[in-house]
Amino acid sequence: MYVERLPVPALAGDLRTLWIQRVGDEPYVQRHLPTGGVELHFPIGGRPRLLGPLTRARLEVLPAHLTLVGLRFHPGAAPPLPMPLDELVDQHVDLAADRLAEAVATAGSPERALETIQALLPVRAVDPLVTEAVRLLMPWHPVGIDSLAGHLALSPSQLRRRCLQAVGVSPKALQRTLRFQGFLALAQAGAGSIAGLAADAGYADQAHLSRECLRLTGLTPRALLGGSVEACACGHDHSASYLPFLRDSFKNRRNGVPSLAR
Structure with missing residues (x-):
């Protein structure tokens, strides 16, 4: 199951879309395509991950029974990052747990997690x-x-x-x-x-x-x-x-x- 949502108006200039993805009883092969922007992935019960800007498709095997909340940014918009974006090209990296990840983990449901993310999301200044x-x-x-x-x-x-x-x-x-x-x-x-x-x-x-x-x-x-x-x-x-x-x-x-x- 995969459902996309539009961001709240205050974040429409930074976020392109948000989504909830649930994997069934079998692992699912996800083909991530280049979009021009970065993505944040919050697996419920796992560590948050950053998908950097892609220049080619990247395959990922999502485990069975996974529930994931995701955010896709417009090109040029991104959360504060530990390194320059050009060092994250074609990378999918684990992020340290922070206030936002902890809030997602305790949100109670994926739908509530989306609301929490949009209320707390820090976004860097855009050129x-x-x-x-x-x-x-x-x-x-x-x-x-x-x-x-x-x-x-x-x-x-x-x-x-x-x-x-x-x-x-x-x-x-x-x-x-x-x-x-x-x-x-x-x-x-x-x-x-x-x-x-x-x-x-x-x-x-x-x-x-x-x-x-x-x-x-x-x-x-x-x-x-x-x-x-x-x-x-x-x-x-x-x-x-x-x-x-x-x-x-x-x-x-x-x-x-x-x-x-x-």
Whole structure:
């Protein structure tokens, strides 16, 4: 069982989604995909874990009967961390127990744990230039990295350095990840064929999408989606997580998108 929730309005600028996941009588293989942000995982009865920014899929075997509460942050937002984000890329690390973990452990139920997390969650200050860069790197904004740096009055090397510090990955890697997340959002919305979705998400063609999907997930698009374009193979409803992509994509398709020069 997997249920996603939207964060409370006060945290909407930092958190993309929260969820509760319950594993049944058999272990479950979880395929974590790159999202552009970090995640906090709170296994009920276990130690909290941080999933750093991913550049490729990471497999994890969740034990039977596990109940887990999770948080996914927007790119550039994160809780206070013990080391720089670029040192946590593709890492899944145990965190020391703290006030938040103790509050989750004593919450009494996963639903109450979600409420407790949102009431106590500390979030570090976000770099406003990186926030603007993330907005312009969404798949509905065709933009070259040099043009983006110039728009932000930064050199390409300055933009790269600030993005590594705030997000953990380079602007180009983040753009690739956000474009793929846009494809997944449109696929779950049932918005067309894979070729059509590839074009809508900003890929040159379906072959371009297939190469990027293999690079990021280790699977072809159809294998990842379970042979259809209506839902992911796991059968989970990710509508809360994909809402920012769907809202922007359909709005921009209606109104047209002013883009920076490639």
